[in-house]
Structure formats: structure tokens, C-alpha cells
Amino acid sequence: MTQKQGRVAGKVALVTGAAMGLGAETARRLAREGAIVMLTDRDAAVEAVALAITAEGGQAAFMLHDVTDEAQWQDVVKDVMARFGRLDVLVNNAGISGGFLELLTHSLEDWRKILSINLDGVFLGMRHCGPLMAVGGGGSIINLSSILGKVGLPNAAAYCASKGGVLMLTKAAALEWAPLGIRVNSVHPGFIETQMVSNALHEAENANEMRDMLIAAHPLARFGVPREIADAVVFLASDESSFMTGAEMVVDGGYTAR
Ligand SMILES: NC(=O)c1ccc[n+]([C@@H]2O[C@H](COP(=O)([O-])OP(=O)(O)OC[C@H]3O[C@@H](n4cnc5c(N)ncnc54)[C@H](O)[C@@H]3O)[C@@H](O)[C@H]2O)c1
Structure with missing residues (x-):
């Protein structure tokens, strides 16, 4: 497919x-x-992903960037404007699981680390990218929440709190920025086959049992694959979703349908 x-x-x-x-x-x-x-x-490793996109004929650039660092957000935004002169789509995807931790063994430090990446990172992204989008006449922001921003899971309190925060931050921003033409939606994946899930399972004592239990919690009886989430994000980024804002797009193999 060509760029046009x-x-x-x-x-x-x-x-x-x-x-x-x-x-x-x-x-x-x-x-x-x-x-x-x-x-x-x-x-x-982000460099190799960007280079592979370019090698396939796509247009891509990359930057090292910690989403919890406000000064780095300023650098990213400057770089995007210098290279491309506009910003139409922001996908606030960076996040960590923090592993399985019982509520009483969560330290304040664990809690703050998870909240700072998963929730503060999204806030900073919107805060720094929103004005650029507004200047360009609008855009689409897609925030990665989770099914665990909608339903609880034992031993994942900080993660659930961070993803529930993303859900409501998304709705508040959607209302505030609708007059600017900026749509803001959240995506709520079920368990998807990525390193995040394999690492979390690897750390669990009863990894095989937990994997089977988690798979069984999805009526489609499997974990999702990254393409199934990426396709949802492309839809929200595109004008096909032009009447959607403040919405929760659940892509979870039926996990939350019960
Ligand atoms: N995989 C799942 O089952 C699942 C389910 C629901 C939601 N999500 C959410 O989707 C997003 C992506 O998950 P994934 O499974 O691809 O995870 P992953 O661990 O495979 O990849 C996450 C990426 O985020 C980066 N990252 C972590 N902290 C960062 C920071 N402070 N600054 C910049 N980058 C940082 C990591 O380096 C990594 O490249 C996360 O927000 C996650 O919570 C994932």
C-alpha cells in the first residue's frame, strides 16, 4: 500500500x-x-521497529522517551512538529503490569510506579499533544486501558486502579475537547499474547494453571493477538470512527460479557 x-x-x-x-x-x-x-x-528496541516499517515502504521515525518524564514529552512534541508540522493521532499505549501483587504486599513505591506510567503517562501525553492537535483543527486520541479498567482482578489492585483512571480520564477529556474537534476514546483489551502477559505468567508460582484459568475466562477460549487490538486502534484513529468520542472499545473475546 502506498502512502497516499x-x-x-x-x-x-x-x-x-x-x-x-x-x-x-x-x-x-x-x-x-x-x-x-x-x-x-x-x-x-524501538529503533528496529521504526527501521523495519521504513524498510517495508512506510514512513516512520523514533525517539527514546519515558512517558513519565514531562521534559521528554516536550522534546517529543517539538520533534514531531519540526519533522512533520502537525499531529493528528496520539496512541497512549506505554504501560506496565507491575506483576501480581496482593493488596497488602503492594508498597507505596510499587503503587506509585504503576500509576505514574499507566495513568500519569496518559495525562502527560494528552496535555502535551492536545494543543498541537487543536491547532491543526482536531485529531484522535486513543488511550490503552484494559478490561481491568472495567472489572477487578485479585492481586492487580494498582493496575486496575490505573486502568480505571485511564477510562475516566478519557471520558472527561472527550467532553472537554469535543469543541476542539479532538476525539478521545479508550481501548480495553482482554489478555493478549505479548511480553507483558508472558512475563507476568512467568513470575507466577502456578504459571500453567493460571494461564489455563485466564484463557477459560475468555468465552472465545484463547488469548487475543496484537493485531486484534491494533486493528481497533486503527479504526479509532481513522475517520471511520468520526462520530465516536468518550467511548470504551472493548476487545476481549467476551471476558467482560458475563
Ligand atoms: N497484553 C495485554 O494483555 C494487555 C491487556 C490490556 C491492556 N494492555 C495495555 O496495552 C499496553 C501495551 O501492552 P503490551 O502488552 O504491548 O505490553 P509490553 O510489555 O509488551 O510493551 C509495553 C511497552 O511499553 C514500554 N514502556 C513501559 N514503560 C514505559 C515508560 N515509562 N515510558 C515509555 N515506554 C514504556 C515498554 O518498554 C514496552 O516496549 C499497556 O498499556 C497495557 O497495560 C495490555
């Missing part, structure tokens, strides 16, 4: 946490659908 065609042709998109997993797949699919993509991550 595609569902998001010509749009400039910024994807955080794009070195692997859902962020990398989202960046690849946005590029295949014609977007110009800025990939950021605190992990240097």
Missing part, C-alpha cells in the same frame, strides 16, 4: 511504548494504512 492510500493516509500519528507488543503492532498497522508514524519508547 489507506484508512489513515497522510495522518501523523504518535505511538508510545512502540518497541514491542501492542504498540509495535499498532505502529506497523498505522503505517501500512498510510500514516506517518512517530514511535517512542524508553527501550532502544
Whole structure:
């Protein structure tokens, strides 16, 4: 597909946490659908993902970027404007699971680390990218929440709190920025086959049992794959979703339908 065609042709998109997993797949699919993509991550592996997109004929750039660092957000925004002159799509994807921790063994430090990446990072992204989008006449912001922003899971209190925060931050921003033409929606994946899930399972004492239990909690009887989330993000980034804002897009194999 050439840059002039595609569902998001010509749009400039910024994807955080794009070195692997859902962020990398989202960046690849946005590029295949014609977007110009800025990939950021605190992990240097983001460079290889950007280079692979370029090698495939897509348009991509990358920057090292920790989403909890406000000064780095300023640098990213400056760089995007210098290179591309506009920003149409922001995908606030970077996040951590924090592992399985009982509520009483969560330290305040664990709690703050999870909240700072998963929730403060999204707030900072919107705060720094929103004004750019407004100047350009609007845009689409997609915030990665989770099914665990809608329903609880034992031993994941901080993660659930952070993702529930993303859900409501999304709705409040959607209302505030609708007059600016900026749409803000959240995506709520079920368990998806990425390093985040395999690492969390690896650390669990009863990994096989837990994997089977989690799979059984999805009526479609499997974990999702990154493409299934990336496709939802491309839809929200595109004008196909032009009447959607403040919405919760659940992509969970039926996990929350029970
Ligand atoms: N995989 C799942 O089952 C699942 C389910 C629901 C929601 N999510 C959410 O989707 C997003 C992506 O998850 P994933 O499974 O691809 O995870 P992953 O661990 O495979 O990838 C996450 C990426 O975010 C980056 N990152 C972490 N902290 C960062 C920081 N402070 N600054 C910049 N980059 C940072 C990592 O380096 C990594 O490249 C996360 O927000 C996650 O909570 C994932």
C-alpha cells in the first residue's frame, strides 16, 4: 500500500511504548494504512521497529522517551512538529503490569510506579499533544486501558486502579475537547499474547494453571493477538470512527460479557 492510500493516509500519528507488543503492532498497522508514524519508547528496541516499517515502504521515525518524564514529552512534541508540522493521532499505549501483587504486599513505591506510567503517562501525553492537535483543527486520541479498567482482578489492585483512571480520564477529556474537534476514546483489551502477559505468567508460582484459568475466562477460549487490538486502534484513529468520542472499545473475546 502506498502512502497516499489507506484508512489513515497522510495522518501523523504518535505511538508510545512502540518497541514491542501492542504498540509495535499498532505502529506497523498505522503505517501500512498510510500514516506517518512517530514511535517512542524508553527501550532502544524501538529503533528496529521504526527501521523495519521504513524498510517495508512506510514512513516512520523514533525517539527514546519515558512517558513519565514531562521534559521528554516536550522534546517529543517539538520533534514531531519540526519533522512533520502537525499531529493528528496520539496512541497512549506505554504501560506496565507491575506483576501480581496482593493488596497488602503492594508498597507505596510499587503503587506509585504503576500509576505514574499507566495513568500519569496518559495525562502527560494528552496535555502535551492536545494543543498541537487543536491547532491543526482536531485529531484522535486513543488511550490503552484494559478490561481491568472495567472489572477487578485479585492481586492487580494498582493496575486496575490505573486502568480505571485511564477510562475516566478519557471520558472527561472527550467532553472537554469535543469543541476542539479532538476525539478521545479508550481501548480495553482482554489478555493478549505479548511480553507483558508472558512475563507476568512467568513470575507466577502456578504459571500453567493460571494461564489455563485466564484463557477459560475468555468465552472465545484463547488469548487475543496484537493485531486484534491494533486493528481497533486503527479504526479509532481513522475517520471511520468520526462520530465516536468518550467511548470504551472493548476487545476481549467476551471476558467482560458475563
Ligand atoms: N497484553 C495485554 O494483555 C494487555 C491487556 C490490556 C491492556 N494492555 C495495555 O496495552 C499496553 C501495551 O501492552 P503490551 O502488552 O504491548 O505490553 P509490553 O510489555 O509488551 O510493551 C509495553 C511497552 O511499553 C514500554 N514502556 C513501559 N514503560 C514505559 C515508560 N515509562 N515510558 C515509555 N515506554 C514504556 C515498554 O518498554 C514496552 O516496549 C499497556 O498499556 C497495557 O497495560 C495490555
